[in-house]
Amino acid sequence: MTVTSERPDYVSQGRQGYYDTLRTLSVASVDHHFDAFKDIDWDDPDFVVDRNDERWILGPEDNLGAHPWYRTLPRDRQIEVGIYRWALICKVGLQFEQLLISGIMFDNLKRRNGNPEFRYSTHEATEECHHTQMFQEFVNRTGTDVAGAPTWFRRLIPLVAMLGYWAPAGFWMGVLAGEEPIDHLQKRLLRANGNLHPMLRRIISIHVAEEARHIGFAHQYLTQHTPHLSGRQRALLGLATPLVMRLLCDVIMRPSAEAIEAMGIPEEVAREIWWDNPEAGKFLRDLFADVRMLFDDLGLRGPVARRLWRAMGIDGRPARYRSEPAAAAH
8 A cells, every 4th residue: 555645744753652552552442342232241130120139229439329318318219329320320421422432533534544543543432332332221221211411511512522623632631531530430339349230340341441542542642742732722721621620520420410309319418429528529639640640741730720720629649650549649
């Protein structure tokens, strides 16, 4: 195959290692990937959603499950709220994946022939399509009619996705804002809870395995591309990051007002759980330790940006390495 004359415009000696990494990720996506309807045995009798099954009761590793209000509910209400909570998390995750897939397609419109970012990001979009299918199948099987994210967020998804074309660095920063919190929570669940419902455990295990590649790509992308932004663009990215991180974290992690009402959670309890108590505040900071490390390395956490990180309640010690447990300082 003849290589087009455009190739030297974007392949440089400094980026060769990055492109080699993308090729490795692409091969891994071919060799180690999951199909929502091939690798999950939906007909397994143990996957039946039984509303008397105590494995649906939330554990203390979940903010809601740890709160005294939930712990003192009758057993049947704990199960009911637990099923709703997981159906909601999956539905919100599905909607975020739809945003990610759309943004990747916009981003790829500008990729030139031969750029390995096209192949890897398309692998990622393919995997995210399978994630939306397994999340929706889970919601369907619970029989819980959840709306997912707040209405305002769902309406903005088409517009936000276009950042993939107009401001790709901002788009991939936003990807981390959504992926890091849910990945942190799911890893915490797998480490701590030996009594998860098997259907839920299978879905989370698949998601964590593939999201490791997706988060790694977003880190690599920003590391490679932000040095080429203008000074003004870098400043805007640095200032926008803590705002977007907190906003999308709340969309992903905090139930909407509609969902809080459906679960019967009193407003004062909801405020305390998300995030008005010391343990919840530390958990919130822990979610972004990896991002703090990345943006420190990129030089995008100057004095003003750091004040915004503190104002958003997500500042703390940066991680020393990716996925360091409990990295945030008090």
